[in-house]
Amino acid sequence: MLNRRKTKILEAIVSDYIASAEPIGSRTIAKRYDLGVSSATIRNEMSDLEDMGYILQPHSSSGRVPSDKGYRLYVDRVMPKKPLNKDHREYLKRAIAMDVNRIDQMMRDVARAVSHVTSYTAVAAEPLVRRHKIQHIQLVPVDDYAMAMMLITDLKAVKNQMVIVHQAPNHGVAGRMSVELTNLFKGASADDLCELFTGMARHRFAEIGFDVRLVSPLMDAVYAALASADNVQVYTSGMKNILDFPEFADLGKARAVVGTLEEKESLLTLLADNSEQITVIIGGENENTMLRDCSVIKAKIRINEHFSGNIAIIGPTRMDYSQVMTVLGAIVKNLTLSEIDR
Amino acid sequence: MLNRRKTKILEAIVSDYIASAEPIGSRTIAKRYDLGVSSATIRNEMSDLEDMGYILQPHSSSGRVPSDKGYRLYVDRVMPKKPLNKDHREYLKRAIAMDVNRIDQMMRDVARAVSHVTSYTAVAAEPLVRRHKIQHIQLVPVDDYAMAMMLITDLKAVKNQMVIVHQAPNHGVAGRMSVELTNLFKGASADDLCELFTGMARHRFAEIGFDVRLVSPLMDAVYAALASADNVQVYTSGMKNILDFPEFADLGKARAVVGTLEEKESLLTLLADNSEQITVIIGGENENTMLRDCSVIKAKIRINEHFSGNIAIIGPTRMDYSQVMTVLGAIVKNLTLSEIDR
DNA sequence: GTTAGCACTCGTACCAAGTGAGTGCTAACC
DNA sequence: GGTTAGCACTCACTTGGTACGAGTGCTAAC
Numbered sequence: 001m002l003n004r005r006k007t008k009i010l011e012a013i014v015s016d017y018i019a020s021a022e023p024i025g026s027r028t029i030a031k032r033y034d035l036g037v038s039s040a041t042i043r044n045e046m047s048d049l050e051d052m053g054y055i056l057q058p059h060s061s062s063g064r065v066p067s068d069k070g071y072r073l074y075v076d077r078v079m080p081k082k083p084l085n086k087d088h089r090e091y092l093k094r095a096i097a098m099d100v101n102r103i104d105q106m107m108r109d110v111a112r113a114v115s116h117v118t119s120y121t122a123v124a125a126e127p128l129v130r131r132h133k134i135q136h137i138q139l140v141p142v143d144d145y146a147m148a149m150m151l152i153t154d155l156k157a158v159k160n161q162m163v164i165v166h167q168a169p170n171h172g173v174a175g176r177m178s179v180e181l182t183n184l185f186k187g188a189s190a191d192d193l194c195e196l197f198t199g200m201a202r203h204r205f206a207e208i209g210f211d212v213r214l215v216s217p218l219m220d221a222v223y224a225a226l227a228s229a230d231n232v233q234v235y236t237s238g239m240k241n242i243l244d245f246p247e248f249a250d251l252g253k254a255r256a257v258v259g260t261l262e263e264k265e266s267l268l269t270l271l272a273d274n275s276e277q278i279t280v281i282i283g284g285e286n287e288n289t290m291l292r293d294c295s296v297i298k299a300k301i302r303i304n305e306h307f308s309g310n311i312a313i314i315g316p317t318r319m320d321y322s323q324v325m326t327v328l329g330a331i332v333k334n335l336t337l338s339e340i341d342r
Numbered sequence: 343m344l345n346r347r348k349t350k351i352l353e354a355i356v357s358d359y360i361a362s363a364e365p366i367g368s369r370t371i372a373k374r375y376d377l378g379v380s381s382a383t384i385r386n387e388m389s390d391l392e393d394m395g396y397i398l399q400p401h402s403s404s405g406r407v408p409s410d411k412g413y414r415l416y417v418d419r420v421m422p423k424k425p426l427n428k429d430h431r432e433y434l435k436r437a438i439a440m441d442v443n444r445i446d447q448m449m450r451d452v453a454r455a456v457s458h459v460t461s462y463t464a465v466a467a468e469p470l471v472r473r474h475k476i477q478h479i480q481l482v483p484v485d486d487y488a489m490a491m492m493l494i495t496d497l498k499a500v501k502n503q504m505v506i507v508h509q510a511p512n513h514g515v516a517g518r519m520s521v522e523l524t525n526l527f528k529g530a531s532a533d534d535l536c537e538l539f540t541g542m543a544r545h546r547f548a549e550i551g552f553d554v555r556l557v558s559p560l561m562d563a564v565y566a567a568l569a570s571a572d573n574v575q576v577y578t579s580g581m582k583n584i585l586d587f588p589e590f591a592d593l594g595k596a597r598a599v600v601g602t603l604e605e606k607e608s609l610l611t612l613l614a615d616n617s618e619q620i621t622v623i624i625g626g627e628n629e630n631t632m633l634r635d636c637s638v639i640k641a642k643i644r645i646n647e648h649f650s651g652n653i654a655i656i657g658p659t660r661m662d663y664s665q666v667m668t669v670l671g672a673i674v675k676n677l678t679l680s681e682i683d684r
Numbered sequence: 685g686t687t688a689g690c691a692c693t694c695g696t697a698c699c700a701a702g703t704g705a706g707t708g709c710t711a712a713c714c
Numbered sequence: 715g716g717t718t719a720g721c722a723c724t725c726a727c728t729t730g731g732t733a734c735g736a737g738t739g740c741t742a743a744c
Contacts, residue, residue, distance in 0.1 A: 025737050040687050043738070061693040061737050105572065140480050140494060148500045150492045152482060158490045158502050175517070230447065239581070240601040243593050251585050251596075258600070259582040367706050382718050385707070403706050403724040 002052075007078055008035060009045050010054055014066045014074045018318050021246050023063030068283040068317070071295070075280050075321050082322045084330050088117045092330065103127065103157070107309050108235040110301065110331060115238025118324050120315035121261060124301075125234045125271045127309045129157045129226050130190045137181040137222065139163070139174040147174060149218075151225040154187075161225040163217050169210075177210060181218065190226035193219065234267050247293060247316045256290040261314070266290075271310040273298050278328050283317040293317060297324045299332045344391075349420055350377060351387050352396055356408045356416040360660050363588050365405030410625040410659070413637070417622050417663050424664045426672050430459045434672065445469065445499070449651050450577040452643065452673060457580025460666050462657035463603060466643075467576045467613050469651045471499045472532045472569050479523040479564065481505070481516040489516060491560075493567040496529075503567040505559050511552075519552060523560065532568035535561070576609050589635060589658045598632040603656070608632075613652040615640050620670050625659040635659060639666050641674045 002010065012033045016024045026046055030039040046064055049055045054070035057063075066074065095113035096106065107124040115122035132153030139147045147163045169177060184201055201215045225231060239261055248254040260266050266288060273279055281296040291314070298312035311331070313324050344352065354375045358366045368388060372381040388406055391397045396412035399405075408416065437455035438448065449466045457464035474495030481489045489505045511519060526543055527535075543557045567573060581603055590596040602608050608630060615621055623638040633656070640654035653673070655666050 023737090027737075038687050039737095040689090040739095041685085044686090047739080057738085059694060060739095062695075063737065135484075136482055138480055138482050138492065140478055140492065142477075142494055142498050142500070146498070148492060148494055150480065150482060150490060150502070152484055152490055156484050156488070158484070158504065160492070160500050160502055162500065237604070239604050240597050243597045243600060249593060251591060254596070255582050255585045258585060262579070262581050365706090369706075380718055381706095382720090383716085386717085389708080399707085401725060402708095404726075405706065 002049075002054075002073075005035065005037070006045055006049060008033065009042060010049060010066075010070060010074065011078045013046075013049075013055055013064055014070060014078070017066055018320055021318060023058055023065050025063035028063070066318075068285065071282045071317060071321070072285075075282070079322050082326050084326050088327065089330065091117055092327070103309070104233050107233065107311075108237075110309075110311060111235040111237040114311065114313060114327060114331065115241065117327055118313060118315070118320070119238070119241050119244070120313050120319060120324065121236065121238045121242055122311065122313050123234060123236050123261070123267050123271060124311040125268065125309055126232055127155075127157070128232060129153055129155075129159065132157055132226065133187050133189050134182075134185045134222070134226075137178055137185060139178045139181070141168040141171060141174050144168055149221050149225065151222065153226075159225040159231055161221040161231075163221040165214055165217050167211070169214075173210070176208075177214075180204060180208065180210070181222075185222065190223060193223050193226075229264070229268060232268065234264050234271070236261055236267070242314075245316045245318075247318065253293050257294060257314070260288060260290040267312075270296060270314075271298060271312050273300060273310055276300065278325055278332060280321065280325070295319050295321070297321065297328060299328050301328075301332050344394075344396075344415075347377065347379070348387055348391060350375070351384060352391060352408075352412060352416065353420045353422075355388075355391075355397055355406055356412060356420070359408055360662055363660060365400055365407050367405035370405070408660075410627065413624045413659060413663070414627075417624070421664050424668045426668050430669065431672070433459060434669070445651070446575055449575070449653075450579075452651075452653060453577040453579040456653065456655060456669060456673065457583065459669055460655060460657070460662070461580070461583050461586070462655050462661060462666065463578065463580045463584055464653065464655050465576060465578050465603070465609050465613060466653040467610065467651055468574055469497075469499070470574060471495055471497070471501065474499055474568065475529050475531050476524075476527045476564070476568075479520055479527060481520045481523070483510040483513060483516050486510055491563050491567065493564065495568075501567040501573055503563040503573075505563040507556055507559050509553070511556075515552070518550075519556075522546060522550065522552070523564075527564065532565060535565050535568075571606070571610060574610065576606050576613070578603055578609070584656075584658075587658045587660075589660065595635050599636060599656070602630060602632040609654075612638060612656075613640060613654050615642060615652055618642065620667055620674060622663065622667070637661050637663070639663065639670060641670050643670075643674050 009029060012029045013024045026039040026042040029042050046055065050057060050064065053067055054073060055064040056067045058065060092113050096109045103126055107126050111122040111124035132155050134151065135154045136152040138150040141147050145164060145166065145168060147165065147168050149161045149163050151159045151161065184204060185197065188197065198215060198219050201219065202212055205212050205215055239258060242248055242257055243254060248257065270288065278297060278299045283295060284292055286292060286294065286296060293316065294314050295317050296312050296314050298310065300308050301311050302308045311328065313328065351371060354371045355366045368381040368384040371384050388397065392399065392406065395409055396415060397406040398409045400407055434455050438451045445468055449468050453464040453466035474497050476493065477496045478494040480492040483489050487506060487508065487510060489507065489510050491503045491505050493501045493503065526546060527539065530539065540557060540561050543561065544554055547554045547557055581600060584590055584599055585596055590599065612630065620639060620641045625637060626634055628634060628636065628638065635658065636656050637659050638654050638656050640652065642650050643653050644650045653670065655670065
């Protein structure tokens with residue numbers, strides 16, 4: 001572990017670099033921070049820090065820049081925790097629709113507000129419903145060959161799915177079918193669905209006199225409603241902010257990031273996270289090579305006792321980790337007015 | 343109107359500039375196009391074209407570049423129509439899910455495929471359901487204070503809306519309420535909904551003995567399901583392509599475009615278009631000043647006799663109008679395999 | 685262990701000259 | 715009168731050379 005002075009110097013380099021995007025020299029540190037030693041001493045310490053891999057020199061006569069390892073140490077041990085800025089707290093409170101019944105709107109608002117407050121890019125995804133338990137299934141015939149299925153889960157998520165069949169039943173039959181399906185599937189999750197359920201459904205349909213050929217498309221629809229990625233919304237906000245950072249003046253880099261942020265699949269991979277903690281991924285730690293010049297800070301966000309979505313902030317490696325973690329912390333903890341208030 | 347030679351020269355300038363992004367000189371035209379005259383003559387003609395405002399000179403000793411007016415003339419009268427490239431036709435055919443029952447997927451696929459084929463940015467929106475007529479309304483209680491409403495229109499669009507009430511009815515009552523609401527509203531569109539309907543509903547609810555206090559939230563929900571912009575999906579694809587064009591190497595310009603493409607509202611404004619024709623908006627003709635350096639080609643796309651969504655292609659002013667119009671033309675005409683085949 | 689001093693490095697800004705693509709104009713040509 | 719060759723001129727861009735300055739590493743003295 002580093003001694004106190006080296007730690008101070010690393011902190012100075014990281015925080016100055018975050019603010020200025022310019023390599024930091026020994027004299028700058030000597031002047032700006034009151035370490036009680038001369039620039040020459042700081043130079044010696046910096047040389048050590050470089051040997052240890054915490055900082056880098058872009059070229060032999062320039063100042064130092066933090067390495068991924070340096071940022072990592074900074075984030076894990078050195079970084080001071082910032083309190084949540086009062087204006088930001090107010091802004092977040094006002095900007096986020098606190099209507100738990102419009103999860104989609106809420107997630108969109110969260111992404112928007114967080115990207116606005118941090119001036120990075122925010123990505124948020126609705127909660128997955130894979131694990132939710134089926135509470136109610138409702139079928140409504142749409143025309144001769146299609147039924148609309150509405151599926152409600154124990155956690156109040158509502159999903160639609162079109163069911164295409166060779167011959168749709170009439171309203172009355174569809175209604176009774178809804179009751180039967182609800183009885184059969186109530187309490188099951190997408191992960192529970194298997195041949196057993198199909199068999200049960202087929203048996204019951206035959207028993208009552210429903211068309212057994214409907215079972216297979218219905219099962220598929222139930223599964224799709226709960227497990228299809230198409231049924232998950234991902235909200236991105238503040239992509240243009242990326243273009244403000246000098247590190248992305250290189251259009252190739254900007255392209256890589258914008259391309260990644262455009263793909264729902266890569267965003268879902270990025271967001272996937274079950275940790276209860278706020279997770280920080282720094283530069284090269286990203287599995288997605290397109291994000292090698294970015295850092296990602298992500299968290300599971302709890303909306304109420306039932307729902308939790310995911311949010312990630314994406315910015316340059318040189319991002320204000322402390323601020324972002326503070327903002328996410330406030331939101332993660334609990335998305336209620338009173339909690340953001342504290 | 344321009345004489346034949348001037349037209350040829352304008353065509354040469356525009357098409358060369360589209361291909362190269364470099365100002366075109368008289369000698370280049372003389373060499374590359376067989377006009378049977380020398381570069382000096384072409385110079386004289388170009389001078390005339392500049393006086394007429396069709397071309398511009400970035401600086402006094404450079405070649406010429408088309409002006410917005412020049413592009414306009416090119417698009418309206420000069421441009422040769424390209425046939426749809428065979429590979430592209432195949433690609434479009436394969437890439438677009440032809441499942442009319444998944445409009446959302448289809449619009450997403452259209453945007454993706456078109457942006458891929460053209461290498462510009464594509465934006466597509468689902469059809470609006472404002473004008474659709476209500477065919478069926480289904481209510482399902484979710485908990486004590488909420489019902490999920492599923493609304494199906496005559497054109498088979500399915501919309502969800504949560505209805506928050508002080509006391510939700512049980513399943514049976516919700517079912518009967520669904521029948522009543524369907525009877526009351528069948529055939530009405532969002533634009534028809536007015537006080538009259540509210541009055542009728544209130545009267546009928548009182549008659550049957552339903553809780554009259556539910557009428558107002560129900561009416562709001564019906565309206566929101568049909569008319570809320572929140573219920574329209576907009577798909578953007580190929581934003582990163584924008585960053586490939588040298589005209590957007592200036593990060594300020596790139597930022598303006600990316601920012602606009604991020605905002606659902608501005609995209610909906612951009613897409614709004616009832617013309618049956620393919621519409622071309624060139625550079626400064628854009629009402630949105632953020633898109634002053636872009637051209638937009640948009641069209642209403644017909645999916646089948648019922649549905650039509652909107653699509654727009656956004657690229658630099660120097661875009662390949664002919665190619666894009668050909669591609670859109672193929673899709674606009676009719677989104678069925680057989681039509682794209684032709 | 686700390687520091688002052690100094691030589692050295694290297695990116696950047698600046699400048700001047702050269703290059704070349706392109707123009708406009710003029711006078712001659714068909 | 716339209717066309718063309720020729721020529722002077724413009725201007726962005728490249729190249730190379732110089733100066734600058736921020737910053738370093740090393741050394742010797744404190």
